[in-house]
Amino acid sequence: MNQEISIQTADFSLADEVALLEQDNAIDGAIVTFTGRVRNHNNGMDVSGLTLEHYPGMTEKSLAKIINIAKTRWNIGRVKVIHRIGELDIGEQIVFVGVTSKHRHDAFAANEFIMDFLKVQAPFWKKERTEQGEAWLDAKATDDSKAQKW
Amino acid sequence: MIKVVFFAALREQLECSELTVSSENITTVADLKLQLASKNEQWQALFGNTSLLSAVNHDMVDSEQAIKSGDEVAFFPPVTGG
Numbered sequence: 001m002n003q004e005i006s007i008q009t010a011d012f013s014l015a016d017e018v019a020l021l022e023q024d025n026a027i028d029g030a031i032v033t034f035t036g037r038v039r040n041h042n043n044g045m046d047v048s049g050l051t052l053e054h055y056p057g058m059t060e061k062s063l064a065k066i067i068n069i070a071k072t073r074w075n076i077g078r079v080k081v082i083h084r085i086g087e088l089d090i091g092e093q094i095v096f097v098g099v100t101s102k103h104r105h106d107a108f109a110a111n112e113f114i115m116d117f118l119k120v121q122a123p124f125w126k127k128e129r130t131e132q133g134e135a136w137l138d139a140k141a142t143d144d145s146k147a148q149k150w
Numbered sequence: 151m152i153k154v155v156f157f158a159a160l161r162e163q164l165e166c167s168e169l170t171v172s173s174e175n176i177t178t179v180a181d182l183k184l185q186l187a188s189k190n191e192q193w194q195a196l197f198g199n200t201s202l203l204s205a206v207n208h209d210m211v212d213s214e215q216a217i218k219s220g221d222e223v224a225f226f227p228p229v230t231g232g
Contacts, residue, residue, distance in 0.1 A: 036232055052231070053158055055224060058208035083231060095232050115232065121210060123224075124231025125158035136159040139201075139228030 003071075003079040005063045007054060009086040012096055021078050021098050028077040028100035032107040034115055036095040038088050042137075045130045049089040050137075055123035059083070066117040070099075073113070074106040081114065083124060113150055120147045151219055152176065154186070157226035163196055173219035179204050180213040182223060201228055 006012075014035060021031050040047055067079050077100040084094050097114050101107035126137040155168045176182050183204075187197035196202075205224040206215050217223055 054231070055155075055157055055205070055208075055226070058205055058224065061208045062210070119232040120229065122231050123157065123205070123226060123229050125227065126230045127158075136162075136227070137230040139230050 002077075003064075003067050004081070005060050005067075006080075006082045007056070007059055008082065008084060011084070011093060012082050014093075014096070017080060017082070017096060017098055021080060021100050025078065025100060028102055028107075030101045030104040030107040031098065032100075032104070032111040033096065033098045034111055035093055036115075038090050038092050038094060040090045042128060045128075045132065047090065048129045048131075049087065049092075050129060051087050051127045051134075052083075052085045052094070053125045053127070054083070054085050058123050062122045063118065066114055066121065069117075070110040070113050074101065074110040075103075076101045076106050076110045079110070079114070081118070083118075083122070085124070116143075116147045116150065119143045152182065152217060153222045154182065155222065155224045157224065159227050160196060160202070160225060164193065173217075177216060178213065179206065179211060179215045179217055179223060182217065183213065183225075186225075197225070202226070203228060 018031060038050060063081050080098040082096040088094060097111050099107045099111040120143050127134055128137055151170045152173050153170050156164055156166060161167050183197050187194040203226055204211055206217055206221055
């Protein structure tokens with residue numbers, strides 16, 4: 001596995017993903033992982049969960065493009081991106097980005113880069129369930145400015 | 151024919167997830183947007199939203215992007231994954 005993208009309804013195991021990134025990979029001394037979870041509070045409202053929609057086909061293509069750009073900018077080994085879709089409850093894992101590299105700097109930077117661009121380019125949409133009903137989340141301007149810094 | 155797909159809040163507001171339109175008189179994404187907006191007042195308001203994003207054959211593009219018969223064009227709100 002050099003790079004893998006998985007869009008799935010099922011949960012994932014951080015330990016299993018790290019094991020896969022490490023397996024038969026003595027060349028890389030660094031593994032950086034990021035896991036995103038469902039928060040219980042957003043925009044001043046209690047959130048009971050959310051539903052994630054995506055654009056099948058474009059999602060995989062856009063993530064592959066982001067990973068390819070990261071590979072041209074940093075000396076990285078393996079990359080794994082998991083994004084869950086469907087109904088998710090508070091505290092559940094939504095997204096995983098794992099990157100390996102020989103030295104830590106490349107894996108740290110590439111992981112954050114992939115996550116920042118996933119946020120503004122990958123076609124996923126969150127709909128929150130709150131006491132007031134369901135509502136689509138608005139995009140954050142801070143996410144755009146974070147991606148632009150790269 | 152051009153296949154057009156909609157997602158998330160836009161899909162719900164339009165009450166439509168996909169449709170096909172004739173590629174006649176349409177050369178860019180902007181042309182297609184204008185034609186969709188001409189359907190009624192609600193569609194006009196929704197397609198007049200400047201934050202709307204578009205993709206052609208799964209690549210994010212701007213309104214000047216050329217399109218042709220056989221293409222899949224998508225319109226959707228700013229993305230909120232992660």
